[in-house]
Amino acid sequence: MSFICRTFARRISRGLSARQLQLLDGFSFLNEVSLAKVFSQNKIIELEIGFGNGDNLLNMALRSPDVLFIGAEPYLNGVVSLIDKICSAKVSNILIWPDNVDLLLPHIPDNSFTNIYILFPDPWPKNRHKKRRLINTHRVELFKKKLQQRGMLKFSSDVNDYVSWVDSIFFEQGWHKYITSEEEFLPGYKATKYHRKAVKNSIDAVQFRSFFYISR
Ligand SMILES: C[S@@+](CC[C@H](N)C(=O)[O-])C[C@H]1O[C@@H](n2cnc3c(N)ncnc32)[C@H](O)[C@@H]1O
Secondary structure, eight states: OGGGSOOOSOSOSSOOOHHHHHHHHHSOOOOHHHHHHHTTSOOEEEEEESOTTSHHHHHHHHHOTTEEEEEEOOOHHHHHHHHHHHHHHTOOSEEEEOSOHHHHGGGSOSSOEEEEEEESOOOOOSGGGGGGOSOOHHHHHHHHHHEEEEEEEEEEESOHHHHHHHHHHHHHTTOEEEEOOHHHHSTTOOOOHHHHHHHHHOOTTOOOEEEEEEOO
Protein backbone atom coordinates (compact mmCIF):
# COMPACT_ATOMS: atom_id res chain seq x y z
CA MET A 1 0.00 0.00 0.00
CA SER A 2 1.52 3.35 -1.02
CA PHE A 3 0.53 4.89 2.30
CA ILE A 4 3.26 3.04 4.20
CA CYS A 5 5.95 4.14 1.73
CA ARG A 6 8.59 6.20 3.57
CA THR A 7 8.33 9.90 2.80
CA PHE A 8 11.49 11.14 4.50
CA ALA A 9 15.13 10.76 3.51
CA ARG A 10 16.89 10.19 6.83
CA ARG A 11 16.51 10.12 10.59
CA ILE A 12 20.04 11.31 11.40
CA SER A 13 22.63 13.14 9.32
CA ARG A 14 25.47 14.19 11.60
CA GLY A 15 26.06 12.10 14.69
CA LEU A 16 24.55 13.65 17.80
CA SER A 17 26.89 15.14 20.40
CA ALA A 18 26.73 14.08 24.06
CA ARG A 19 24.84 17.30 24.84
CA GLN A 20 22.31 16.67 22.08
CA LEU A 21 21.77 13.10 23.28
CA GLN A 22 21.21 14.48 26.77
CA LEU A 23 18.64 16.95 25.44
CA LEU A 24 16.81 14.12 23.62
CA ASP A 25 16.91 11.88 26.71
CA GLY A 26 15.67 14.58 29.05
CA PHE A 27 12.78 15.80 26.88
CA SER A 28 9.25 14.67 27.49
CA PHE A 29 7.90 13.65 24.09
CA LEU A 30 4.34 13.02 23.13
CA ASN A 31 3.42 9.35 23.19
CA GLU A 32 0.27 7.28 22.76
CA VAL A 33 -0.57 7.69 26.47
CA SER A 34 0.04 11.42 26.84
CA LEU A 35 -1.91 12.10 23.63
CA ALA A 36 -5.20 11.05 25.20
CA LYS A 37 -4.74 13.69 27.90
CA VAL A 38 -3.81 16.40 25.39
CA PHE A 39 -7.03 15.98 23.45
CA SER A 40 -9.22 15.85 26.53
CA GLN A 41 -8.34 19.51 27.24
CA ASN A 42 -10.42 22.23 25.69
CA LYS A 43 -7.58 23.83 23.69
CA ILE A 44 -6.97 25.05 20.18
CA ILE A 45 -4.50 22.54 18.76
CA GLU A 46 -2.49 22.88 15.54
CA LEU A 47 -0.13 20.45 13.83
CA GLU A 48 3.03 21.05 11.81
CA ILE A 49 4.23 18.06 9.83
CA GLY A 50 7.93 17.93 8.92
CA PHE A 51 8.99 20.95 10.97
CA GLY A 52 12.69 20.53 10.02
CA ASN A 53 14.74 22.57 12.49
CA GLY A 54 11.56 23.89 14.13
CA ASP A 55 11.96 27.62 13.39
CA ASN A 56 8.39 28.06 12.18
CA LEU A 57 6.89 25.99 15.00
CA LEU A 58 8.76 28.03 17.60
CA ASN A 59 7.73 31.27 15.94
CA MET A 60 4.05 30.24 15.91
CA ALA A 61 4.21 29.09 19.54
CA LEU A 62 5.73 32.40 20.65
CA ARG A 63 3.13 34.40 18.75
CA SER A 64 0.16 32.37 20.01
CA PRO A 65 0.83 31.28 23.60
CA ASP A 66 -2.78 30.10 24.08
CA VAL A 67 -2.58 27.65 21.20
CA LEU A 68 -1.04 24.21 21.65
CA PHE A 69 1.26 23.19 18.80
CA ILE A 70 2.15 19.62 17.94
CA GLY A 71 5.13 19.02 15.67
CA ALA A 72 5.90 15.72 13.93
CA GLU A 73 9.42 15.19 12.58
CA PRO A 74 11.43 11.96 12.24
CA TYR A 75 14.74 13.76 11.55
CA LEU A 76 16.41 13.69 14.95
CA ASN A 77 18.95 16.45 14.26
CA GLY A 78 15.95 18.71 13.58
CA VAL A 79 14.13 17.48 16.67
CA VAL A 80 17.11 18.21 18.91
CA SER A 81 17.52 21.63 17.34
CA LEU A 82 13.91 22.45 18.25
CA ILE A 83 14.34 21.14 21.81
CA ASP A 84 17.33 23.45 22.20
CA LYS A 85 15.20 26.42 21.06
CA ILE A 86 12.27 25.43 23.29
CA CYS A 87 14.60 25.31 26.31
CA SER A 88 16.22 28.68 25.51
CA ALA A 89 12.90 30.42 24.84
CA LYS A 90 11.16 28.65 27.77
CA VAL A 91 8.19 27.81 25.60
CA SER A 92 5.58 25.44 27.04
CA ASN A 93 3.03 25.16 24.23
CA ILE A 94 4.94 22.85 21.86
CA LEU A 95 4.63 19.08 21.97
CA ILE A 96 6.90 16.93 19.83
CA TRP A 97 6.18 13.63 18.12
CA PRO A 98 9.74 12.67 17.09
CA ASP A 99 8.71 10.33 14.33
CA ASN A 100 6.72 9.72 11.18
CA VAL A 101 3.33 11.50 11.23
CA ASP A 102 1.74 8.31 9.88
CA LEU A 103 2.32 6.77 13.30
CA LEU A 104 0.75 9.76 15.05
CA LEU A 105 -2.44 10.32 13.06
CA PRO A 106 -4.22 7.09 14.05
CA HIS A 107 -4.09 8.28 17.69
CA ILE A 108 -5.65 11.68 16.96
CA PRO A 109 -9.39 12.00 17.52
CA ASP A 110 -11.34 13.26 14.51
CA ASN A 111 -12.14 17.02 14.31
CA SER A 112 -9.11 17.97 16.39
CA PHE A 113 -6.96 20.51 14.55
CA THR A 114 -7.76 24.05 13.50
CA ASN A 115 -4.76 24.14 11.17
CA ILE A 116 -2.28 21.70 9.74
CA TYR A 117 0.96 23.11 8.28
CA ILE A 118 3.16 21.40 5.71
CA LEU A 119 5.92 23.75 4.62
CA PHE A 120 8.32 22.82 1.84
CA PRO A 121 7.84 19.04 1.99
CA ASP A 122 10.52 16.89 0.34
CA PRO A 123 9.72 17.25 -3.39
CA TRP A 124 10.67 13.73 -4.57
CA PRO A 125 10.88 15.03 -8.16
CA LYS A 126 11.70 11.76 -9.98
CA ASN A 127 8.65 9.96 -11.32
CA ARG A 128 9.58 6.70 -9.64
CA HIS A 129 9.85 8.52 -6.27
CA LYS A 130 6.60 10.47 -6.41
CA LYS A 131 4.86 7.80 -4.36
CA ARG A 132 7.03 8.99 -1.47
CA ARG A 133 5.43 12.44 -1.43
CA LEU A 134 3.95 13.35 1.93
CA ILE A 135 0.81 14.69 0.33
CA ASN A 136 -1.15 11.90 -1.28
CA THR A 137 -4.81 10.97 -1.62
CA HIS A 138 -4.89 8.75 1.44
CA ARG A 139 -3.27 11.29 3.77
CA VAL A 140 -5.43 14.15 2.50
CA GLU A 141 -8.52 12.10 3.41
CA LEU A 142 -7.01 11.57 6.84
CA PHE A 143 -6.09 15.26 7.26
CA LYS A 144 -9.65 16.17 6.46
CA LYS A 145 -10.95 13.88 9.19
CA LYS A 146 -8.50 15.22 11.76
CA LEU A 147 -9.25 18.88 10.95
CA GLN A 148 -12.19 20.62 12.51
CA GLN A 149 -14.95 21.79 10.21
CA ARG A 150 -13.57 24.64 8.11
CA GLY A 151 -10.10 23.78 9.35
CA MET A 152 -7.22 24.68 7.07
CA LEU A 153 -4.28 22.84 5.65
CA LYS A 154 -1.55 25.34 4.87
CA PHE A 155 0.96 24.12 2.36
CA SER A 156 3.88 25.77 0.66
CA SER A 157 6.34 24.64 -1.93
CA ASP A 158 8.63 26.18 -4.51
CA VAL A 159 8.32 23.11 -6.75
CA ASN A 160 5.74 23.76 -9.43
CA ASP A 161 5.17 20.10 -10.13
CA TYR A 162 4.41 19.45 -6.44
CA VAL A 163 1.98 22.39 -6.36
CA SER A 164 0.06 20.96 -9.35
CA TRP A 165 0.12 17.48 -7.78
CA VAL A 166 -1.36 18.89 -4.55
CA ASP A 167 -3.90 20.97 -6.49
CA SER A 168 -5.28 17.93 -8.24
CA ILE A 169 -5.59 15.86 -5.05
CA PHE A 170 -7.37 18.66 -3.17
CA PHE A 171 -9.57 19.46 -6.14
CA GLU A 172 -10.67 15.80 -6.43
CA GLN A 173 -11.61 15.83 -2.75
CA GLY A 174 -13.62 19.03 -3.00
CA TRP A 175 -11.42 21.34 -0.95
CA HIS A 176 -11.34 25.06 -1.67
CA LYS A 177 -8.12 26.75 -2.62
CA TYR A 178 -6.91 30.25 -1.88
CA ILE A 179 -3.86 32.00 -3.16
CA THR A 180 -2.60 34.35 -0.56
CA SER A 181 0.21 36.62 0.51
CA GLU A 182 2.81 35.23 2.87
CA GLU A 183 1.57 37.48 5.67
CA GLU A 184 -1.99 36.26 5.30
CA PHE A 185 -0.81 32.67 4.89
CA LEU A 186 0.98 32.66 8.21
CA PRO A 187 0.97 35.88 10.24
CA GLY A 188 4.48 36.78 11.40
CA TYR A 189 5.94 34.07 9.15
CA LYS A 190 9.70 34.00 8.81
CA ALA A 191 11.14 32.02 5.92
CA THR A 192 12.00 28.47 6.96
CA LYS A 193 15.37 26.89 6.18
CA TYR A 194 14.01 25.24 3.04
CA HIS A 195 12.22 28.39 1.99
CA ARG A 196 15.53 30.26 2.30
CA LYS A 197 17.27 27.52 0.30
CA ALA A 198 14.61 27.80 -2.39
CA VAL A 199 15.05 31.56 -2.62
CA LYS A 200 18.84 31.18 -2.82
CA ASN A 201 18.66 28.58 -5.58
CA SER A 202 15.79 30.04 -7.49
CA ILE A 203 16.06 31.20 -11.03
CA ASP A 204 13.56 33.82 -12.17
CA ALA A 205 11.05 31.28 -13.44
CA VAL A 206 10.79 29.51 -10.09
CA GLN A 207 8.92 31.49 -7.51
CA PHE A 208 8.12 30.69 -3.94
CA ARG A 209 4.41 29.88 -3.83
CA SER A 210 2.18 29.61 -0.84
CA PHE A 211 -1.32 28.27 -0.87
CA PHE A 212 -3.82 27.12 1.62
CA TYR A 213 -6.85 25.00 1.41
CA ILE A 214 -9.84 25.02 3.62
CA SER A 215 -11.87 21.90 4.10
CA ARG A 216 -15.51 21.89 3.07
C1 LIG B 1 12.45 19.52 2.95
S1 LIG B 1 12.29 19.39 4.69
C2 LIG B 1 11.42 20.92 5.13
C3 LIG B 1 11.60 21.26 6.57
C4 LIG B 1 10.89 22.55 7.02
N1 LIG B 1 9.46 22.43 6.90
C5 LIG B 1 11.39 23.75 6.25
O1 LIG B 1 10.59 24.36 5.49
O2 LIG B 1 12.57 24.10 6.41
C6 LIG B 1 10.95 18.22 4.84
C7 LIG B 1 10.86 17.63 6.24
O3 LIG B 1 9.72 16.79 6.31
C8 LIG B 1 10.05 15.70 7.14
N2 LIG B 1 9.13 14.58 6.84
C9 LIG B 1 9.08 13.84 5.71
N3 LIG B 1 8.17 12.87 5.83
C10 LIG B 1 7.61 13.02 7.06
C11 LIG B 1 6.61 12.29 7.77
N4 LIG B 1 6.02 11.22 7.23
N5 LIG B 1 6.27 12.70 9.01
C12 LIG B 1 6.86 13.79 9.55
N6 LIG B 1 7.81 14.51 8.93
C13 LIG B 1 8.19 14.12 7.71
C14 LIG B 1 11.50 15.38 6.77
O4 LIG B 1 12.16 14.63 7.77
C15 LIG B 1 12.08 16.77 6.60
O5 LIG B 1 12.65 17.26 7.79
